[in-house]
Amino acid sequence: xxxxxALKVFIRVIDEGSFAAAARALDQAPAVVTRLVAELEEHLxxxxxxxxxxxxxxxxxxxxxxxxxxRIVGELEEAAELATSSTxxxxxxxRVLAPPSVAVHQLAKHLPRFHKTYPLVTLELHSPGPVNxxxxxxxxxxxxxxxxxxxxxxxxxxxxxxxxxxxxPEYLSARGRPEHPRDLAxxxxxxxxxxxxxxxxxxxxxxxxxxxxxxxxxTLVPRRPLxxxxxxDTNYAAALHGLGVAGLPxxxxxxxxxxxxxxxxxxxxxxxxxxxxAAMPTRKYLPxxxxxxxxxxxxxxxxxxxxxxxxxxxxxxxxxxxPCAAD
Numbered sequence: 620x621x622x623x624x625a626l627k628v629f630i631r632v633i634d635e636g637s638f639a640a641a642a643r644a645l646d647q648a649p650a651v652v653t654r655l656v657a658e659l660e661e662h663l664x665x666x667x668x669x670x671x672x673x674x675x676x677x678x679x680x681x682x683x684x685x686x687x688x689x690r691i692v693g694e695l696e697e698a699a700e701l702a703t704s705s706t707x708x709x710x711x712x713x714r715v716l717a718p719p720s721v722a723v724h725q726l727a728k729h730l731p732r733f734h735k736t737y738p739l740v741t742l743e744l745h746s747p748g749p750v751n752x753x754x755x756x757x758x759x760x761x762x763x764x765x766x767x768x769x770x771x772x773x774x775x776x777x778x779x780x781x782x783x784x785x786x787x788p789e790y791l792s793a794r795g796r797p798e799h800p801r802d803l804a805x806x807x808x809x810x811x812x813x814x815x816x817x818x819x820x821x822x823x824x825x826x827x828x829x830x831x832x833x834x835x836x837x838t839l840v841p842r843r844p845l846x847x848x849x850x851x852d853t854n855y856a857a858a859l860h861g862l863g864v865a866g867l868p869x870x871x872x873x874x875x876x877x878x879x880x881x882x883x884x885x886x887x888x889x890x891x892x893x894x895x896x897a898a899m900p901t902r903k904y905l906p907x908x909x910x911x912x913x914x915x916x917x918x919x920x921x922x923x924x925x926x927x928x929x930x931x932x933x934x935x936x937x938x939x940x941x942p943c944a945a946d
Contacts, residue, residue, distance in 0.1 A: 620655075620658045620659070620662055622659070622662070623692075623695070624655065625655045625656065625658060625659040625662075626659070626688045626691065626692055627692055628641065628645065628647075628652055628655045628656060628659075629655075629656050629659055629667065629685070629688060630685065630688055630689060630692060630756075631644060631645055631652075632652065632656060632668070632675070633668075633675070633677065633685060633756075634756045636674070636675065637674075637675060638652050638653050638656070638675075656668065663684070665678075665680045665684075666678050666680070666681070667680060667681035667684055667685075668681055689755055689756075693900075696906065697905075697906060700906040700907055700908075708737070708739060708907075709737050709739065709740050709906075709907040709908045709910075709911045710739035710740060710907075710908065711739070711740060711741070711906065711908045712740075712741050712742075712743060712908075713740055713741065713742050713743065713758050713759070713908050713909060713912055714743045714745070714756070714757045714758050714759075715742060715743065715744050715745070715757060715758065715759045715760075715761065715912070716745050716746075716750055716754050716756075716757040716759070716760045716761065717744065717745075717746055717750060717760075717761035718746065718748070718749055718750050718761065718763055719746040719747075719748065719852075720851050720852070720868070720870075720871050721746075721761055721763070721870065721895065722744055722746040723746075723852070724870060724871045724873070724874075725870055725873075725919075725920075726744065726761075729915075729919050730742065733912070733915050736911075736915075737908070737911055737912075740908045740911070740912070742912075745757070749763075750762050750763065751763070751764060752770070753770060753772045753774075753898045753899070753900065755900045758899065758906070758908075758909045758912075759897055759898070759899055759909060759912060759913065759916075760897075760898045760899070761777075761895065761896070761897055761898075761916075762774070762895070762896045762897075762898055763780075763893050763894070763895050763896075764893060764894055764896065765891065765892075765893045765894075768896060768898065771901055772898050772899060772900055772901055773898065773899045773900075773901055774896045774897065774898040774899075775896065775897050775898075775913065775916075775917065775922065776894055776895075776896055776922060776923070776924060777894075777895040777896060777897055777916055777917065777920035777921075777922060778870070778894075778895050778920040778921050778922070778923065778925070778926065778927055778928075779892050779893070779894050779895070779923075779924050779925055779926050780868045780869045780870045780892060780893060780894075780895060780926055780928065781868070781869050781889065781890070781891075781892040781926045781929060781936060782866050782867065782868050782869075782890045782891055782892065782893075783866070783867065783868075783869060783872075783883055783884075783886075783890065783929070783934070783936075784803075784864055784865070784866055784883070784884035784885055784888075784890070785858060785864070785865060785866075785867060785872055785875075785876070785881040785882060785883050785884055786806075786858055786861075786863065786864045786865065786881065786882060786884055787858060787859060787860065787861040787880065787881060787882070788879065788880075788881075788882045789861050790861040790862075790863065790864075791882055791884070794806060794807075796884070797864075797884055797885055798885075799837070799885075800820075800822040800837045800839050800885060800888060801837065801839065803839060803841070803864065804839070804841075804842065806863060806864050807844075807845040807862065807863030807864065808841050808842075808844040808845060808846075808863055808864055808865075809844060809845065809846045809848075809854045809857050809858060809862060809863045809864065809865040809866075810841060810844040810846075810847055810854075810865075810866070811847065811848065811849050811851075811854070819838035819839060819840045820838065820839045820840075820841060820866075820890070821836060821837075821838050821890070822836065822837045822838075822839065822885070822888040822889070822890065823835070823836050823888065823889045823890075824836075824837075824887050824888045824889070837888075844863075845862065845863050846862060846863065851867070851868075851871065854867060855867055855871060855872065855875075858881060859875060859880055859881065864884055866890060868893075869926050869928040869929045869932075869934075870895070870928050872928075873928040873931065873932065876928070876929075876932035876934060877931065877932050883932075883934045886934060886936065887936070888936070889936050892926065894924070895920065897913055897916050897917075899913075
């Protein structure tokens with residue numbers, strides 16, 4: 620039995636969630652994948668996976684074995700990368716986990732340039748939903764978080780993104796441009812349902828950092844929103860088409876602000892912001908393909924504790940900031 624091959628197949632079965640999916644990802648016959656895992660279990664004298672008609676589940680032994688198997692395979696790949704990185708350009712397969720909104724509105728438009736620069740690196744991008752923790756099954760995990768990260772991993776800040784109010788210029792021309800958060804009571808709101816009708820939305824003006832003096836705070840309890848959806852792109856599309864005022868992260872609406880398809884509402888007031896991180900499992904050596912992709916992310920996002928998208932659109936939150944209005 621080729622134990623290293625069996626280890627890689629076992630890890631892929633768990634990552635993909637089924638033998639059939641792993642076979643497709645590895646371009647192997649399903650029978651071969653099943654046989655390799657069975658031979659590995661026979662070699663170890665222990666069952667690693669509970670097999671049912673609906674799903675796979677790791678046994679207690681399987682969970683412990685998976686952790687060590689990942690480490691072994693990772694270190695072998697790192698050793699191979701170390702031996703060849705000085706004489707070859709970055710190559711190989713890179714697995715990235717990212718929130719759907721980051722993948723769609725940021726990564727996708729920059730990937731052609733990355734591919735042109737590093738044509739031998741292939742990318743597998745997973746975006747199943749919100750990401751708030753590192754997944755060791757991926758080379759890089761992109762996390763959005765309001766609180767500082769904590770854990771046994773390496774993380775680099777990519778940027779800070781502020782959630783701002785925005786609406787289509789046509790909507791604001793017809794309904795008026797709010798000058799204070801209390802004016803929003805007369806507007807149609809597009810809100811996620813988790814916000815609730817009784818929970819107030821806090822607005823802050825006049826202070827930005829922890830070292831600055833406090834400013835004005837206003838709490839608005841919204842009436843029932845015209846549209847309540849947890850699907851952020853639906854809120855985005857509705858705002859673009861003039862349905863009402865939406866609260867959206869700056870990285871998502873960057874193009875709309877630059878093209879004046881959306882206008883910032885109440886530019887002197889802040890809601891909240893979060894940090895976008897690129898995180899990796901702790902490793903002694905970073906493969907060249909992972910290193911160049913991380914460097915690429917830092918290049919396109921800036922790597923600073925600031926919002927590059929609002930800065931580019933001229934919409935940064937400061938007292939007396941000019942609105943991002945249509946020309």
